[in-house]
Amino acid sequence: MVMIDICRDSLDGLSVGDALGAQFFVPGTHPDTLPAGEWPWTDDTEMACSVVAAARAGQPLDQDRLAALFGEHFEPYRGYGGGAVVLLRQIREGGDWRVLAPAAFGGQGSMGNGAAMRVAPLGAFHAGDSATAAREALRSAEITHAHPEAILGAVAVAVAAAEAGWARTLRDRPEPADLLDAIGDYLVGSQVRTGVERARRLLGVTVAEAAYELGNGAQVLAQDTVPFALWTAVTYLHDFSAAIFACVEAGGDVDTTGAIVGGIVASYTGRDGxxxxxLARREPLPSYALSAA
Known part of the structure; x- marks a missing residue:
């Protein structure tokens, strides 16, 4: 097994979690019934495809090339937030992300969950090297999210996927608490880190309790999304279906929690999980998704 295989599996997991999660925003959809028809994916998957393409092109991640890919493949109807629509349109028109991203939200930068939602396959690409996964996640995040909470959210997810992918190669499922500890080693003091620490203390509670205490992404912030997603991923690391249905049960930003959780869990279970x-109902991935940028 090579790391690009784990990366590809993570992208499949992310896109399926995203596409299925998005179906539960459709009126009349019930958690006990699998939605009919094809499941379109959202901005989570669209941006993850660009991240994977850029990662395959070489290390360290070329931030300018990734920014260009984000702008090139940006389709507003995929569910992007208003701030992302403005930023990506400006990047597409030649704007400099180094100026644009820090200027967002009154000069504090975005603390949204967008950098975290797309990054799991990048972490999986560096399975066995969590330090590199963390550095590359930071580089991928700051193109659109300059706020430390958003960046640390991406770091946490990437490290989780790197650790999960490495555990797969060792055929050794990590204990949930140990996996959260490994993630915490790469986080500085922040709301994201506090949330991850709280998630560790909540291991063993119900999904509803975890979502109540940690958030379910309803605020679309990294600190409101990543801790619950990590709690879910480490709890159901061996069971992709249970992990995604936990996101559905929790409600909130289901496509994003589904994308994060799906990307991490599939790094461990593989595509066969x-x-x-x-997979058949998920909208096919674009051709550029697994080609070097």
Whole structure:
């Protein structure tokens, strides 16, 4: 097994979690019934495809090239937030992300969950080297999210995927608490780190309790999304279906929690751990997704 295989599996998991999660924003959809028809993916997957393409092109990650890919493949109807629409349109028109990202939200930069939602395959690409996964996640995040909380959210998810992918190669499922500890080693003092520490203390509670205490992404912030997603991923690391249905049960930003959790869990289970019917119903990934940028 090579790391690009784990990366590809993570992208499949991310896109399936995203696409299925997004179905539960459709009126009339019920958690006990698998949605019919094809499941379109959202901005989570669209941006993750660009991240994977850029990662395959070489290390360290070329931030200018990734910014260009974000602008090139940006389709507003995929569910981007208003701030992202403005930023990506400006990047597409030649704007400098180094100026644009820090200027967002009154000069504090975005602390949204967008950098975290797309990064799991990048972490999986560096399975066995969590330090590099953390550095590359930071580089991928700051193109659009200059706020430390958003950047640390991306770091946490990337390290989780790197650790999960490495555990797969060792055929040794880590204890949930140990995996959260490994993630915490790469986080400085922040709301994201506090949330991860709280997630560790909540291991063993119900999904509803975890979502109540940690958030479910309803605020679309890294600190409101990543701790619950990590709690879910480490709890259900061996069971892709259970992990995604936990996101559905929690409600909130289901496509994003599904994308984060799916990307981490599939790094461990592999593509074979994703139900075949779910893969078949997910909208096909674009051709550039697994080609070097």
């Amino acid at each position: 994703i139900p075949g019917e779910w």
